[in-house]
Amino acid sequence: MHAMETLKYLSIPLRGAALVLILSFSILLLLAAHGGLLGLPLALLVASWFFKYGFALLDQVADGVNEPPVLSYEMLNPANESRPLGLVVVVAVFYFLTDMLRFSLGAEAVTVLRAVGLLLVPAIIMTQAASGFAQSLNPLVLLQIVARVPGSYALILAVLAGAWWLATVLVTWLPGAELPLAIEIPLPEVVRIAVLMYAWLASFAMIGGVLYVRRQELGFEPSRSPERAAEKNKRERARQIDLLIDRIFAEWRGGAYGNAWRTIEKHLNDSPRPSDELRDLFERASQWPDPRLAHRLAQELIPQLLAARKTGDALHVVRKQLQVDDKFRPLQSSDTIKLVELARDGGDRRTARTLLSGFAERYEDDVARRIAVQLSQQLER
Incomplete structure (x- = not known):
């Protein structure tokens, strides 16, 4: 179920800024390819910006935002995002080390190792986003990620493989038209690069989606999640209760018992969850030296608990009040x-x-x- 849920993230790179980026960067890369050595700086810049954008998309989706980010100045800053370079370094070092093992293990064994390493690239990206660069070098951590989300991980690999196949097929099927630019660029090549760019961004969006949807299994804490929203609401509610208790206590201590109770009634009438508010007020009032308000709140709370079939809680409230005053x-x-x-x-x-x-x-x-x-x-x- 979770694996199929990640398929919805495939549409994110086809919307807004991401789609514009794919189309424009595809043309820029082919312009750079046809420019020889003069096009090399453009190719490096575009590739750098594209890979940084992929991580920015991943981070945004992992935080629960299902919209592509806009390419910003921060993404263009070479020193602002080191993860793309880190990924390149990991792949390059792995390729170099496996090449050194060619004479001792044989070409077939090295090919198998490289295939396994290639399959673990999405896990490396996921670990870099969730735990940092150092953890992405630990093979056990990578294998644990694959084991925790096998279905979603297989979908990510299928998207990459399917897009590569589609890009190859399109080059064969599309007519040999050229774009109306100063430099002749074949349309099939533009489409192929665009499809591969989409596949890369789609896989990053799916990785971000897996991190968000399976955050509990993966130990990932996004900046936006139902859990964080609930915790924030809980803190805000506690702050409001504190302010209300201070006001009620001031009225009660001054002998304005009627005003204090009217303040409580108004708060409960305005609250979307009066039962929870009443219970919180009772718990706070139970700590006062004067037990009368706690008794009154308990008398209002008990019928609600019984109606909600929270019989154990109702008995707890009664026992607590009887300990203070056996005439309650x-x-x-x-x-x-x-x-x-x-x-x-x-x-x-x-x-x-x-x-x-x-x-x-x-x-x-x-x-x-x-x-x-x-x-x-x-x-x-």
Whole structure:
């Protein structure tokens, strides 16, 4: 399922700035190729910018942004991005080392080693983006990445292989037209370079997508993710609760109990998650020396917990309040009966008896009174 999900990233290089870059850079590279030695500086610049753009695209997609970046001045700066050079160095050193082994291992064994190394190039790029250059030199780390996301990794390799095949086929099928430029450039060659550029950027987009979608398996932390957004919302919510508690505490300490409760009611009415807010307020108020507000909040919280079938949480709130004041009771007789039954079924007869104590004096519901008498008799057995 995760592997197929990465296919959506194939369309990113075909949009906006990425598509413009592919078309323009394809022509510039062929112009450089037809320029001889004079075209070499242009070829080096275009290649450098293109590979840097690939890593910029990877980083943006890995951060959860499914749009191609615009080629900026920072990408053109040779000292700003070292990963493309690092990748070239790794490939070059690997080629050199395997060439040295040709006489001892044989040409066939060296060919197999180089094929394996070629298959690990996407893993090297992924490791450079997630963990840094040093980790990308560790074969065990590379193999672990492949093992953790085998389906997605196979798709990346298939995209590269399929694009190479398509580029070769297009050169054969397309008519031998030439672009209307000062230098005669065959159209099939432009298309071939464009297809290969697309494949390279598409593979980078897929690598970024794999890092984002499989971030937990790969241990990758993007700057944007549902987890980070939730943590940010949690911190913001905690800050708002702190400010609200400070205001409520000031009103309560000054004796304006009605104002304090109206402040709470207004906050809960305006909140998209009043139950969570009420619970947070209860936890904060439980730390106050004066237990009265915590008792009042608990009386509002208990019916909501029971309605949500969070019976264990409801019993925890009751026990916590009874430890402070054994005269604490829920507002509704039906809630008290439910809590007594829960405590009894859980083997907590002490809590059940405490809740039943003074039941007839506190509640006027005749039906509930009869049930309370029956429960009290059961608890005495």
